[in-house]
Amino acid sequence: xxxxxxxxxxxxxxxxxxxxxxxxxxxxxxxxxxxxxxxxxxxxxxxxxxxxxxxxxxxxxxxxxxxxxxxxxxxxxxxxxxxxxxxxxxxxxxxxxxxxxxxxxxxxxxxxxxxxxxxxxxxxxxxxxxxxxxxxxxx
Numbered sequence: 001x002x003x004x005x006x007x008x009x010x011x012x013x014x015x016x017x018x019x020x021x022x023x024x025x026x027x028x029x030x031x032x033x034x035x036x037x038x039x040x041x042x043x044x045x046x047x048x049x050x051x052x053x054x055x056x057x058x059x060x061x062x063x064x065x066x067x068x069x070x071x072x073x074x075x076x077x078x079x080x081x082x083x084x085x086x087x088x089x090x091x092x093x094x095x096x097x098x099x100x101x102x103x104x105x106x107x108x109x110x111x112x113x114x115x116x117x118x119x120x121x122x123x124x125x126x127x128x129x130x131x132x133x134x135x136x137x138x139x
Contacts, residue, residue, distance in 0.1 A: 006059040006066055013049035016056045022065040
């Protein structure tokens with residue numbers, strides 16, 4: 001007998017912060033790089049969930065969070081956006097937040113369409129990681 005597929009919900013920052021303990025269980029199992037829920041909230045979740053455009057996709061099985069992904073609009077001055085900009089050729093990141101000055105390839109046109117026409121769409125996302133995938137990695 002196969003399990004039913006997980007339910008997927010989209011949450012805003014307030015709902016994400018309210019569900020922090022459930023999100024933490026998945027995060028800690030997959031990454032294990034923070035010492036506690038309190039530190040993870042302070043260093044990661046609370047800061048990210050306050051950023052413009054934050055949205056969280058949550059996978060739940062029988063009301064238990066089993067995976068999640070989130071995104072928000074990145075800006076210069078944030079560690080991830082600055083790290084990405086530093087790795088790109090200057091022509092690609094000449095205008096912060098856009099792909100307008102990138103070489104015109106089919107992929108860049110698609111990226112430019114998604115990043116420049118709908119500012120409500122998050123442009124940074126963490127992969128959905130599930131407990132099952134985490135266990136498979138460690139076996």
